[in-house]
Amino acid sequence: MIIDCHGHYTTAPKGLQAWRDAQLAALKSGAPASKGAIKISDDEIRESLENAQLKLQRERGTDVTIFSPRASAMAHHIGDATTSLHWSQHCNDLIHRVCGLYPANFVGVCQLPQTPADPLANCIAELERCVNELAFIGCNLNPDPSGGYWGAPPLTDRYWYKFYEKMVELDVPAMVHVSATCNPNFHTTGSHYINADTTAFMQFLTADLFKDFPALRFIIPHGGGAVPYHWGRYRGLAQDMKRPLLTDLIRDNIFFDTCVYHMPGIALLLKIVPVDNILFGSEMVGAVRGIDPETGQYFDDTRRYLDQAASLSDADKRKIFEGNARKVYPRLKRSLA
């Protein structure tokens, strides 16, 4: 079985954006916030997936996608706590419908109703709702709800601890995933995403978060940002600061996906990061949608790179494709049963 740990519903029917547009128009006009309803039929959902994620799953020979709302659209910097709550609940409910229509193909991961500098009570409640009522198996945690101005406390700050307690209680991991940036210095998928990955890793390296939460698990997407490429720098910094060895730091708590869109990058990832800490992911349909003229294949068809990696044993491949995902997302077992 091949489990893709990183897929977003980037192809949602237009009714979703129509609702969001109306919400933002109301916000702008000062009208009272209203949750309302999303108008999307089951057929529209099927259509949005059949020629996109499902087609690509079939073509690429992958089985299940751990599926969450479109990351760039979370936009936690817009509006207030209610704006974010209504939007997140609708997005999550839509993912739930996807999983209901295609239970063999998708398992849900939720967007959190984060909002800059606001306590995390809404996030805790939404995580509980999604896990307990919608059978979701994880969440996407945004380390920068300000959208590129980095105003929230670091992920290792006690600000987040109540939320982490709930993650541990529910036994669900979080993918560290920022959203669109409203800072013109950054490009959402080109630099903000990658920077956030690198930033989170360095936060984890310099604090004792996993002493406080030995069972807390994070997936750092996009192959860990810049981390594997600069592994020597991070080993050296950790050593200079008398921090643990990186392999000890990450062992049970930090995992990287394989969203790296060329063979030399994937080869580096496989060479550097212990195989137990790598989860197959493609970010499909996502940041890069084209075909690589150098290979004639989709840039984000990351299964191909893994299949071409001569260094990988069959046992290692099974870990990356399936075993590690089952370990990091224990609730996956119920969904796949």
Place this chain on the structure above:
Amino acid sequence: MIIDCHGHYTTAPKGLQAWRDAQLAALKSGAPASKGAIKISDDEIRESLENAQLKLQRERGTDVTIFSPRASAMAHHIGDATTSLHWSQHCNDLIHRVCGLYPANFVGVCQLPQTPADPLANCIAELERCVNELAFIGCNLNPDPSGGYWGAPPLTDRYWYKFYEKMVELDVPAMVHVSATCNPNFHTTGSHYINADTTAFMQFLTADLFKDFPALRFIIPHGGGAVPYHWGRYRGLAQDMKRPLLTDLIRDNIFFDTCVYHMPGIALLLKIVPVDNILFGSEMVGAVRGIDPETGQYFDDTRRYLDQAASLSDADKRKIFEGNARKVYPRLKRSLA
């Protein structure tokens, strides 16, 4: 000849920090800004280098370091334009003294008196002073003088154009280099530096800066941040956005140094980035000061990695060690004559 394009005076005599401490104390107390004088003897300068940069040059068999003030100490976010101007001038004058004492070993690159959201007139004047009067050959340009809050316009914004005109007129390149971060989300050398590299590259990719300035040259340090590791992502994004091929984008304008502290990272850099766009650099004495227990050698002894790279021909090595630096820093010729 081996030219190290990336060295900072991280070992400056304590008189420099004493002056800075006094400046910051005056700033805090509201006393009028005074440039005053730095009290450092030539012997103190010699001592600060003999057991550090010069010793390491000899041990590693490198010849000349393109040398600039300590990057993390630039701290453009502190104080106002006058604070930054006085501090930068002192730091640059000290580099000039270093180059005067050891003209065969060091060539100067200047810190700029940047300050958040302030026009660049001081930077233009200081660049002219350093190049014309102190024989400096380049500058370090900070894309984020806010120190981790990213409040300045992108490097491709017209805000910077007057400065670029002066760079082109003087025929000097800039290394894109941030300073210390005052945002607790970032670690200065572990994430802020690397993020800035990635951010700058993506800015260049999405704009037509080099159409406006065909002769403008930037060095993106730390091996280009995350860029070579995610080269497929950047190729794919460029293609989706109908932007030029990356090799065309960077050809005459963007160069990466070799400050990547492990062999697999260097191997990736060499495999991905055209050899004409790679400059030898070590960041010595800098971010990582320890010895790698896996090799028994200093993490930042990047010459070793290049010497071990079987893929490099002698001609390629000469480009990386010397030829490309002479091309990117044309004023180097005069200094080395």
